[in-house]
Amino acid sequence: MKGDHGPDSGTALKSDYKSYTGRKVIFITICAVAAVLLLGLSIYIGGSDLSLGRIYELLWHHLCGWTYQKGTDDFLDDFVVWNVRLPRAIFALVAGAGLAVGGVVMQSVMKNPLADPYTTGISSGACLGVAVAVILGLSFTNAGIGSAGLVLNAFLFAVIPMILIIIIAPRAGSSTATLILAGVAISYLFNALTTLLMMSTDAETLSLVYRWQVGSLTNVKWSSVPLMFFINIGGILTVSFLAARLNILVLGDDSAKSLGLNADAMRVLCLFILSLMVASVVSYAGIIGFIGLVSPHIVRMLIDADNRFVIPASAAFGAVFLLGADIIARWLSPTDAVPVGVVLAFIGAPIFLYLIIRQKKAIW
C-alpha cells in the first residue's frame, strides 16, 4: 500500500503549494495594481476642476518637456497637477508602503500583533526630534524644515523609544497588551515633551509643530519626496531580503538561536531600519498612525503569515490604505481642512479595538 509520502501525494502537495503561493502573488499583484490605480485617481481629486483627460494630457505634455508661459491657465493647471497633486500622491504611496512594512517588522520582531511605530511610541519620538529641531533649533546638523538634518534629528529621537521597547519587551512576558501599554506610556511621555516645547514657543512655530502632531500631507512638495523615497524603498527592499530570518525570529529567541540566527542583533537591526523609515515620513508629514498596525493584520488574514509574502503585500496594501485615506480626506474637504491622520484614525481606531478584543493569535 502506498504511504502518504508517495510520488503522487508529493505532486499533489507541490500543486497545492503552487496554488497557495499563487494566491498570495495574485493578492500582491491586485494590491499593487490598486495602488497604481489609486495613484491615478489621487491626482484627479482636488479643489481645481480639472477633467481626467486634461490631467493626463498635462502629465504627458510635462513629461515630453512642454512648458507654458507663466500666468496662463495651462501654466497654472500644469503647476497644480505636477507640483501639488503628483508629489503628494507619490509621497502617500511610498510612505504608506513604508509604514505598513514598519508594522510588519515591529510585529515580527516584538512577536506582538499590536505593535507598530505608532503604538510603540517611535512616531512620537520622531515627532519630538522634529520639535526639538524646529523650536529649539537644536539639531545634529543644519536641520531646517524639509532638510536631511531634520530627518536625522527625527531618527535619533525615534531611537530612544526604540531602545526602551527593546528593554521592555522581554519583561512584558506573554501579555501582548503589556507591551502596547508601555508603548502608549512612551507615546504619552514624548507627546508631553513635545507639548511642553510647543508651550514655550511663538504662535508661528506652534502652528508648524501642531501640523506634525496631527499628520497631514498638505505641505508635501517634490522636495519632500526624494529622501523619504530612498529611505523607505531601501528599507522595504532590505527588510524583504531579511524576510526569511524574520520568519525564524517569530518562532522565538531560543528557536532562532538553534537555527543559527542572532536574534538580538537581528532585532536591533530591523528596529533601526524601521526607525529610519518612520523618521523620514514623520519629518515631512507628521505622525500618521494605524497603517503599520492595520495593514499587516488584514494582509495576514488573507494570505497567512509568511513574511516573504506579507512584507510586499503589506507594502502594497499600506500604499493603497494611505492613498485611499488621503483621497477621502481631499474629497471631504478640497480646502484640506481634514488632515489624513484624522481619516486614518476614523478607519483604524475601530479596527484597532477589534484587534485588541479579539487578539487572534491564529494569524501568527
Place this chain on the structure above:
Amino acid sequence: MNNKLIAVIVVVILVVSGAVAAIVYTQNHSSSKQTIYDIDGGLEVYGNADGDYKIDNADVQIIKDIIAGTKTLVSYPYADANYDGTVDSDDVTLVEKIINKESCTVWHVNTCSTGNYVVSTQWPITSAISTGSSNMLLLLTMAGVKDDIHGITYTSSSVPDATLFPTFSKMTSLGSSSTAISIDAASDTIKQYNVTALISDYTASTISNESEFEAAGIDVIRVDPAYVDVDAYSSQLLLIGFLFQTETQCLEIAQWETAVMKQIDEKLATVTAKVSAITTNGSTAKGAWVSGGISDYKDVITTAGATYAIPDAVVKGISGYASGAYFSSSDTWLYNYEFDYIVSIRTGGWYSGMDSSTMVQKYNSTMEYLTNTEAYENGNAYVIVGDGPIIIRIAYAATVLYPSLFTEDWANQLNQEFFEKFYDEASGSTVDFTNLYFVISKAMVDKASSA
C-alpha cells in the same frame, strides 16, 4: 457830463472784470495745485526715494542726483527702484514708468512677523485673493479695493460680518481657515479672474505655502492690517493703495487717521497721572484671555493713554505665549497686579446692532472670570467695539479711560464720520448708526438686567 458818466462806467466795468478774472484765476490755480497730505507714514516701495507717501518727480530728481554723485544711496535706500543693488538709469526709467502708470514690476517691503523682506510684484494689481481676517477685510475695504478681491479664506466659525463686508460675506472660502489657502483650491478662482496677487496677513505662519504661490506666478503681498501705530498703519494702507492704484482714497484716510491721532495725543499730553488698565478679548472654558506682550489689543490701551498693568515678561512666563495668558477661576496671578480699568475689546455684531440680551450676554461672558477684580467691583470694567478701524477702537478706549477728556459722543461722531466719508461707499452698503452703541459698561448691563 455824459463823457464823465461813460468814463466812470468803463472804470467800474474794468474793475469788476478784473476782480472776476482774479477770482477765477485764483480758483483755477488752486485746483491745479497738488493736495499735500499731512501724514508721517511712508510708502515702502523702492523708487520712493524720498520716503514720503508717493512716487513722483521729486524721487526721479533724487535718483539722478545719486547717479551724478551729489547724493548717496545710503542716505536714500529706497532710490534703488529695481532693487538690483545699484542706482542707474534703469531706476530712473522704472520710476518714470510708475509715474506714467505703465505696467511694470515694482519692488516693495513685505511686512512679516519673522522679519520684513523685499519682494517684486507685477504692478498695478487688478485682481487678487486674500486671507480673510476681519482686520484685513477692513483694510482692503477702506482702501477701496474690495471689487478687485475675488476670493478670501475664512473659517466656518468666523464668516465675515455681513454689515461691514457685504461683498466678502457672500464669497465661498478658498481655505479651511483665515490663514491658509491651498493653491489647488484657489486655482479655479485664479484662472477665472486672472488673479495675479495674494494679499496675506504679516504672520509668517499665514500662507506658509508662499513659495508655492510665487512659483505659480502669484505675487504674495504681506501687510499688517492690525498696526496700532497710526504711521505704521498708514504705510500699510499706502502700499495697498499704490499697488491697486487707489492712492487718493488711502491718502485721505491716512490723513484723517493721523489728524485724529494727533487730536488724541494732544489731549493725552495734558494728563498728569495716567490710569492703569488691562485688556482682554473674551473668555473661553479655559478662562479670560488677558492680553499682554506683543498683543495689538494691549497696544490699543497704551495708545489710548493708559499704563498697562501687567509686564510683558509676566504674561509670557505664565502662559508661554507672547501675546497673553488665560486667567481662569482657579488662577490667582492677576490679583497680584493693580489696575484701574478693564477694557475688553470684542468683535462681532457691533455695526449690525445689538439687542439688550445680546449686550448683557456679551458683557457677562467677557467678565466671567474677572468679577473679583477691583476694577470690576468699582464699575470700571468695559467692553468696547473691536470690529471697526483701529483708530476708532483707540478713540473708544480713550473715552473709557479718560471720560473727562474724551466723551462717547465725540467717539460716536468720529465713528460715523469715518464710515460716511470712507467706508460706506467703498463697502457698497451704508451703516445706519441709529441706536448703535460701541461701549458696554457694567451700569448698562445692570440696568438692562433689572428691566
